[in-house]
Amino acid sequence: MTGRVTIDADLNFVQGLIHHGGADLKKCYQCSTCTVACPLTPDEAPFPRKEMLWAQWGMKDKLVRDMDLWLCHNCNDCTDLCPRGAKPGEVMSALRNKTIEHYSYPAGISKSAKTMSGNVVLFLVPMFLIALVIVIQNIDNNFAFLTAKPIVYANMLPVNLVDLLFIPPALFALFNAYKAISSFIRGLKEQYPPTEKGESLLTAINGTIKDVLSHIEFKKCGTNKGRNFSHKLMMYGFIGLFITTNSVFVLHWLHEFGFDVQTTPLPFFHPVKILGNVSSVAAFAGIYLILRDRIKNSNETVLTLFDWMFIGNMFLIIVTGILCQVFRVGDHAYLAFITYYIHLVQVFYLIAYASQTKFGHIFYRPAAMIYSRYSGRNKNIFSNL
Amino acid sequence: MIKEHGKILVIGGGISGITTALEASEIGQDVVLVEKSPTLGGRVSGFHQYFPKLCPPTCGLEINYRRLRANPHIQIHTNSEVLSLSGDAGNFKVKIRKNPTFVNEKCVACDHCTAVCPSERSNDFNEGMNKTKAIFLPNNMAYPPRYVVDRPACEPGCSKCVEACKYGAIDLDMQVEEIEIQVASVVIATGWKPYDAKKLKNMGFSSVPNVINNIMMERISSVSGPTKGKILRPSDQKPVESIAFVQCAGSRDENHLPYCSSICCLGSLKHANYVMEQNPDAKIYIFYIDIRTPGKYEDFVVKVQAKPNVNMIKGKVAKITAGENGGVLVEAENILNLEKVRLDVDMVVLATGMEPNLKGQDRIAGIELDENGFVPMELQQQGIFSTGVAKWPADVNSSIQDSTGAALKAIQTSIGN
Amino acid sequence: MDSKTGVYICSGCDIDQAMDVEELAKVASKECKVPVSKTHPVLCSEDGVKLLKEDREKEGVNRFMIAACSQRFHETTFDMGEENIVVRAPIREYVAWTQKTRDESGEVDEDTQLAGEEYIQMYTAKLKKHGIPQPFEQDTSKKLLVIGGGVSGMTAATEAANAGYSVDLVEKKGHLGGFCLDEHKLIPSRAPFSEPEINYVSAIVSTVEENKLIKVHTSSFVNSISGQPGEFQVKLNQQGKIEKFKCGAVIMATGSQPYDTAKLSHLGINYDNVVSSAEFEQMAKSENILRKDGKPALNVGFIQCAGSRTPDHLPYCSGTCCMDSLKQAAYIREQNPEAKAHIIYRDIRTPGLYENFYRSRQDDPGVFLTQGDVVGVKETTDKKIAVEVDNTLFGEPVNFEMDLLVLAVGQVPSTLSGESALNLEYRQGPDLPELKYGYPDSHFICFPYETRRTGIYAVGSVRQPMDINDAKLDATGAAMKAIQSMELTDQGKTVHPRVGDQTFPEFALSRCTSCKRCTEECPFGVLEEDEKGTPFPNAARCRSCGVCMGSCPVQIISFKDSSPTIFKEMMTSIEMPDEFDEKPRILIFACENDALPVFDMAAMNRLKINTNVRIMPMRCLGGLNLIYVTDALSYGYDGIMFMGCAYGDDYQCHFVNGSQLANTRLSKVQETIGRLNLEPERVRQYAISMNDYERLPKIIDDFVEELDDFGPNPFKGM
Structure with missing residues (x-):
């Protein structure tokens, strides 16, 4: 044993957690039913019992450097069996949010994403920027795109401008994510120094990618069995849409540089179009299922604004994306362009603040999963099964 | 010495109820003890030993049964249920249903009946881990020491036990009987189940x-x-x-x-x-x-x-x-x-x-329960008391302590204080 | 009145399947020479009882020997009225159900028949010597003395008064209320058990003071108590003034005090900012939760089990400290929302619905809890208290820095205060005998109120560690027992466990050698002695166990239904088979409470018992007088088994040390047996409980087999 750790219980931190998703964390009396119920925890220093204790004592330093928060996939098997109703699954989720906030770079954005007024500001940025560009672009022709037939979104906002609008925030987001994740990993290293049982970095990354794509962890869940499917749908949907968007980007610039390729609006049977539509449907179905489960279990799970913003954001992106096409084909110009505008604003929010909102889990979770393999943490070394 | 006053009704013939009944009656108080199963003894009669002395509960039961046998002030109704309580302190009306055991007081526990009985039943005394005949002695320490017939377990039309009994103790036509009694106070000692x-x-x-x-x-x-x-x-x-x-x-x-x-x-x-x-x-x-x-x-x-x-x-x-x-x-x-x-x-x-026995379907009209099924004193009307695990999760020792006190509380009501 | 004996033999319950009952009846009339000897097919039937009653009325039979089932059956059926004596010979259990039955041709087994005959002889012999029980008479006071004016004492007094009994309540201090009166708030006493309760002790004080049946004596203590239940003579000292009065029973409710904190220096009690839970209670009461330097204490720590559950201090759990610290944590949070309470516990003990209280304190974000063993308490330079804790929930040794540390100090019974609260003028000492840790003996699970001084009941935290809610319940129960004692004493009957018994030890004092053994060995301090050392019994203190009878080296002590003479008559009533018969005879003396019913259990399960044993009931093995051994051996019995309760730390004897005393006495007799050139192993004591019926046959067979090796008792036929 090394030296004694001095513990200074942090009342404010506890109260903060209670107000942001961990409402019942104090009810825990440390029986560790949760840890046994958890299908994902390793055997050595398992979770989430210890996280519950740290949360109760407001031990922020331990928590933000805790990779186990991210090994948790919110199955809620723990919450289901918890004899005190402390909802460890929810507390873990709240702690993840707290971690995102902690590492958020720049620091303010994540805080803003937690409050209503902050979110207004975060939304005003794209709303203003995009509106400004549309106005500048179309003021001379008196907003002719509204009456032009057929409806072409590029008439309102040429693809070049879209790219111009979205590439800087994307770079901004990537930079912020890099800053946040690198300090996150520094934290993990301090708390879980790598052991000789660890995998090489490459194997770790490779394994993690496989795990993520196969949703192997989600599959182990008992209580939230359905989330394996719905999260998978949504994840693949968004990956599909990400590929679609980038394909369109590539096609556009190929076209710009004189290659003979189809650009938007793409015909219905164009492979990229098909991918986009299938992905939209998948993502929509995924998010619908997630929302349905969340609402069904609303008395068991506590959703904070931070959670709702993320789900709402995803939902709106998908819905507006689909509606854009519907209105375009249905020839409702005003509806189509308004929807497209909303769509762009939502996408901007998602991309620009990616590492500071709950969407940030796409950085943290793989980072933690990779690190856990790399450090040797994920081995069930006591398993005799 | 207590003389002119009303009776005490004790519901439940486990260790708490037995204690309340005995402690009250040994100063001359009249007590009616109602037990749902065919024998007194309740939960403790199934225990191997008590903690921490590791002594057998049968020992204490033996002393208590001896006290009961010698006591003229206690009227015992086994295999009986209290259906309802009404009225006020000093004057409660109690409806009791006496379920038939099909064996009367002539039984000498000679065991001839089980030898001829063709049917078996799951032995609830042993938590269903073995069987008894359809006519059986509830356990070695059964009080009263009398056999009981589990009628639904009998083969239809069978009356072999009746023929085997030399003492005329078995009456397969015994009927349910409902009686109404008047008591001054009530002690609820209905105990628990796992x-x-x-x-x-x-x-x-x-x-x-x-x-x-x-x-x-x-x-x-x-x-x-x-x-x-x-x-x-x-x-x-x-x-x-x-x-x-x-x-x-x-x-x-x-x-x-x-x-x-x-x-x-x-x-x-x-x-x-x-x-x-x-x-x-x-x-x-x-x-x-x-x-x-x-x-x-x-x-x-x-x-x-x-x-x-x-x-x-x-x-x-x-x-x-x-x-x-x-x-x-x-x-x-x-x-x-x-x-x-x-x-x-x-x-x-x-x-x-x-889990308190009264929780759920076994409620008795006139007794107030809390959300867990316990019978807290403060919810009861005057003259109704609770003791043992019916009131609070407790060990045998505390239950007996509590039941001794409950006897006094009930006496206070029955003498009009 | 002339005695006329009738022997009635039942042939029901398969008794006639094992024995020829007519032959038994003949033995009764011929060998035992009883005037009436009858058989009946079902003695417990209406017809059977009618026969007995007719004989009582017409034949004038007033001593009945019922040879049928055990006394545990049909006790009231065979009640022949107060003036008539009934003795039961359980030939159903001891013979019919446990011995060989008739063979295929219908012949009875010789040994079985002999067993039946011998039991008839033994129990008829007993009946002949049996006297009629007489209640003692005295002028009984039904006033209750309660010592201690805390919650327990006040509750006991009120409850007894509410049942119509007058009470003298004695309190050492100038006012009633006791320890709990000064508490800031109390632990919850009713549903939902979630918040501390306003202190209601002063309301109890008022109720007591207003009760006309309760006479309160404050600033007083008991100078002495002499006499016996029903007529205790009490001398009260009220600030030097002596008041005398009589009372019927005593409740000792002198409570407890916190463990001496001076002994807790390892937990830092000498530092400025370490206080005991009692001190903290007062700080909270005056809304003054501060460090010694006057700064508010924002970080307050609680160390549970300060003294308790620690072998060198208090080995027991004090039972109240977890609830108290949770309550005190609530004070901290109430008085300063910025302040934090930290509780370091070994196990949180909030039994029953107290769990709700734990839950509500846990819900408070400012109450922090962890399990852990405190290994060090140090003062830092800025007078903070550093608490080092191992075995925590954190999985690593940790350290806390507190502004103020509260030690949850355990409770110690007032019996250890050095002063006697009872000052009994009893030969065996002024106090209730101690069981352990200052708590009085005894602590039966089934009978929690039995102390070793009849009519004197310990209650509340002097009896065992308990909280205020338990104390109130305990006090009500003790009041019941005290009332019972007064009422039974008034009728001249004994109290628990032989409730209603009217047989008491009688002393043939002309033969007394003043050896004082009886006065010393009586578990209940019944006997006083005069200057010469001659015993003087106090019948109302007596519980009729017979320990004195067993202790007397000259056998001058007897009971109406049990005495050395009766035992001798019983054992010599049979004709001892001679050494060539190969029919050894073994006597089993069995304690009536536990060991004797084992034979009934064996019988109900139809287990076969060795045919050579004869069973003699005793009220307690403590009644074992060594003369039984010499009498039996010299009459030719081959061996003797004494069966009674387990003794030692977890003793099960309801007369506290009966079986222990039997063991001591037997160890002394071994030498004597040796001097008779007999093997000491012929006499042995067994701890037998009701659960031992399955192994009983083997225990007996093993003993008999061992005796075989020794050969027959050479005293046979001498």
Whole structure:
């Protein structure tokens, strides 16, 4: 044993957690039913019992450097069996949010994403920027795109401008994510120094990618069995849409540089179009299922604004994306362009603040999963099964 | 000496009810004692030993039954139920249904009837782990010491026992009888039942072989139990060489019993003793959240814990599955070591909590229950008292203490104070 | 009145399947020479009882020997009225159900028949010597003395008064209320058990003071108590003034005090900012939760089990400290929302619905809890208190820095204060005998109120560690027992466990050698002695166990239904088979409470018992007089088994040390047996409980087998 750790219980931190998703964390009396119920925890220093204790004592330093928060996939098997109703699954989720906030770079954005007024500001940025560009672009022709037939979104906002609008925030987001994740990993290293049982970095990354794509962890869940499917749908949907968007980007610039390729609006049977539509449907179905489960279990799970913003954001992106096409084909110009505008604003929010909102889990979770393999943490070394 | 005044009704003939009835009646107070089952004795009559003295409950019951036999002030109705209570302190009207046992007071317990009886029934005294004939003596210590017929278990039309009885004690046409009595005060001593462990979906009770509850453990350890006191695991009658006790099985759990049943820690420590007595080399694991052995009971845990094969592990067992060769696999976190443990043991005893008997369908009109099914005094109208586990999860000793006091409270009402 | 004996033999319940009952009846009339000897097919039937009653009325039979089932059956059926004596010979259990039955040709087994005949002889012999029980008479006071004016004492007084009994309540201090009166708030006493309760002790004080049946004596203590239940003579000292009065029973409710904190220096009690839970209670009461330097205490720590559960201090759990610290944590949070309470516990003990209180304190974000063992308490330079804790939930040794540290100090019974609260003028000493840790003996599970001084009941935290809610319940129960004692004493009957018994020890004092053994060995301090050392019994203190009878080296002590003479008559009533008969005879003396019913249990399960044993009931093995051994051996019995309760730390004897005393006496007699050139192993004591019926046959067979090796008792036929 090394030296004694001095513990200074942090009342404010506890109260903060209670107000942001961990409402019942104090009810825990440390029986560790949760840890046994958890299908994902390793055997050595398992979770989430210890996280519950740290949360109760407001031990922020331990928590933000805790990779186990991210090994948790919110199955809620723990919450289901918890004899005190402390909802460890929810507390873990709240702690993840707290971690995102902690590492958020720049620091303010994540805080803003937690409050209503902050979110207004975060939304005003794209709303203003995009509106400004549309106005500048179309003021001379008196907003002719509204009456032009057929409806072409590029008439309102040429693809070049879209790219111009979205590439800087994307770079901004990537930079912020890099800053946040690198300090996150520094934290993990301090708390879980790598052991000789660890995998090489490459194997770790490779394994993690496989795990993520196969949703192997989600599959182990008992209580939230359905989330394996719905999260998978949504994840693949968004990956599909990400590929679609980038394909369109590539096609556009190929076209710009004189290659003979189809650009938007793409015909219905164009492979990229098909991918986009299938992905939209998948993502929509995924998010619908997630929302349905969340609402069904609303008395068991506590959703904070931070959670709702993320789900709402995803939902709106998908819905507006689909509606854009519907209105375009249905020839409702005003509806189509308004929807497209909303769509762009939502996408901007998602991309620009990616590492500071709950969407940030796409950085943290793989980072933690990779690190856990790399450090040797994920081995069930006591398993005799 | 108490002279002119009303009677006391005691509902429940377990150790609490017996105590209340005896303590009140020994100063001349008239008492009516109503017990639902065919014999007095209640839960304790099924126990092998009491903690911490490890003495048999039969010993105390024997003294109490002797007191009862000699007592002219107690009227006992076994196999009877109180249907309702109405009226006020000093003047309660009580409806009692006397269910037929089909055997009258002429029974001498000679056992000739069981020899001819062709039918069997599951033995509830042994928690269904063996069988009795359809006509049976509820247990060795049954009071009154009289046989009972489980009519639904009889073969239709069979009256072999009636023919075999030389004493005219069996009357298969005995009818339900309803009586109404008047009493001055009422003591509720209806006791408890073990929480239904089937409701604990992660505990494997009834789905994993060799997972039993603490009451079954008492019966398995008792000389009058299904194995004549040999601790054998149910699936293959193998002597138990390793055993895990799972504390708070149902208790301290909002999904089940939110309160602490207060006896289970001591109960499991006692069970550990049962096992060690038969096999000092047996490995014993007790998984707990907090060990609760208040007051002088602390000596008991200290003594058991000091035994080399007793392992106390802080951490609740939350997963029980079938292990190798009839074994049972239990899983917990050893919290103080921060690691998960999995053990494959011969048998698992769930320390199931106490659920008040009145909870649910067995309510009695006129008695107010709290949300857990207990009978708190402050909810009752004047003249109605509760004692023992009907009131609060308690051990035998505290229940008896409480019941002695309840006798005085009831007397105060019955003399009009 | 002339005595006329009738022997009635039942042939029901298969008795006639094992024995020829007509032959038994003949033995009764011929060998025992009883004037009436009858058989009946079902003695317990209406017809059977009618026969007995007719004989009582017409034949004038007033001593009945019922040879049928055991006394545990049909006790009231065979009640022949107060003036008539009934003795039961359980030939159903001891013979019919446990011995060989008739063979295929219908012949009875010789040994079985002999067993039946011998039991008829033995129990008829007993009946002949049996006297008629007489209640003692005295002028009984039904006033209750309660010592201690805390919650327990006040509750006991009120409850007894509410049942119509007058009470003298004595309190050492100048006012009633006791320890709990000064508490800031109390632990919850009713549903939902979630918040501390306003202190209601002063309301109890008012109720007591207003009760006309309760006479309160404050600033007083008991100078002495002499006499016996029903007529205790009490001398009260009220600030030097002596007041005398009589009372019927005593409740001792002198409570407890916190453990001496001076002994807790290892927990830092000498540092400025470490206080005891009692001191903290007062700080909270005056809303003054401060460090010694006057700064607010924002970080307050609680160390549970300060003294308790620690072998060198208090080995027991004090039972109240977990609830108290949770309550005090609530004070901290109430008085300063910025302040934090930290509780370091070994196990949180909140049994029953107290779990709700734990839950509500846990819900408070400012209450922090962890299990752990405190290994060091140090003062830092800025007078903070550093608490080092191992075995924590954190999985690593940790350290806390507190502004103020509260030690949850355990409770110690007032019996250890050095002063006697009772000052009994009893030969065996002024106090209730101690069981352990200052708590009085005894603590039966089934009978929690039995102390070793009849009519004197310990209650509340002097009896065992308990909290205020338990104390109130305990006090009500004790009041019931005290009332019962007064009422039974008034009728001249004994109290628990032989409730209603009217047989008491009688002393043939002309033969007394003043050896004082009886006065010393009586578990209940019944006997006083004069200057010469001659015993003087106090019948109302007596519980009729017979320990004195067993202790007397010259056998001058007897009971109406049990005495050395009766035992001798019983054992010599049979004709001892001679050494060539190969019919050894073994006597089993069995304690009536536990060991004797084992034979009934064996019988109900139809277990076969060795045919050579004869069973003699005793009220307690403590009644074992060594003369029984010499009488039996010299009459030719081959061996003797004494069966009674377990003794030692977990003794099960309801007369506390009866079986222990039997063991001591037997160890002394071994030498004597040796001097008779007999093997000491011929006499042995067994701890037998009701659960031992399955192994009983083997225990007996093993003993008989061992005797075989020694050969027959050479005293046979001498």
